[in-house]
Amino acid sequence: MLRFKQNKWNNVTVAIVTVMALFFTPFESISAEEYPQTHVIAIEDLKFMPQEINVKPGDIVQWVNFDFIPHTATANDHVWNSDMIGAQASWEMTVDRDTFEGYFCVYHPGMQGKIKIITESLAKAQQLQ
């Protein structure tokens, strides 16, 4: 759904991506047409947006930093770590079943986010609701 090839976007695009992500997050992860999906998390004004996303094992999560200061995306237990994501730069990783879900920015520990891993059985259960 949210697929992009370029590495740098203007702020208008981020706003659109952010708004789309806010609207579609609950549905995108459990609609199984595309696999794997790329999920974009915008970093802007010291916030991860969306702050929480649903992903499936095999999906790609990409963080794009639109601030003029660097940030990191780092698992709360440090098992995965972007290291420095500079201004206007991005970083991505592929998630699996065991990927640690909670993460933060090492430079600004108040910045926190979550990647919820939705497995097939969990997705089905949610669809039935």
Added chain:
Amino acid sequence: MNYHLTLIAILAATLTVGCATAATKTPAELNDLEIAHVAYIANNIDVRYAHLALAISDNPKIHEFANAMIRDHKAVNVQALALLEKLNATPQDNFLSKQLTGQSNELVNEMRQLSGAAFDARYADNELGYHKAVNDIVENSFIPNIENSEVKALFKKALAIYKAHEQHAEKMVASLK
């Protein structure tokens, strides 16, 4: 001596009295170019404290915080200088810039004589107080009074960064206790 309390006192005077004489200016009366000067000085002061911390402290938490201060406050100043150049404007020195510089010189002289846990506690405590005081002035005296919309927008971005620093400093202070 508590320098940030002095700053808060200046701010309180500005907000509550609000009718300063022509001779004594308050932060709320500074023009955009003076405000830009204060911000530039205030950023450099925190970078200076951070370099002192990297030189004196052995605490990894202090180093992490100090490195973040250097990265972020320098980045704000790079943005500020680029904007001033674009606007073809030169920042103006003023009473508050002079006061901040004087206070920071005294504080650096005090802190450089400390070491170990005493230094860490003093540095952390000052970072919390300094960000609190500066954030109060930026939020309540500067942003409402800045006339240029691009300068105002940059100050709003910077305030979001400084507020994160204040929150980070709170954690650092708590972790040292």
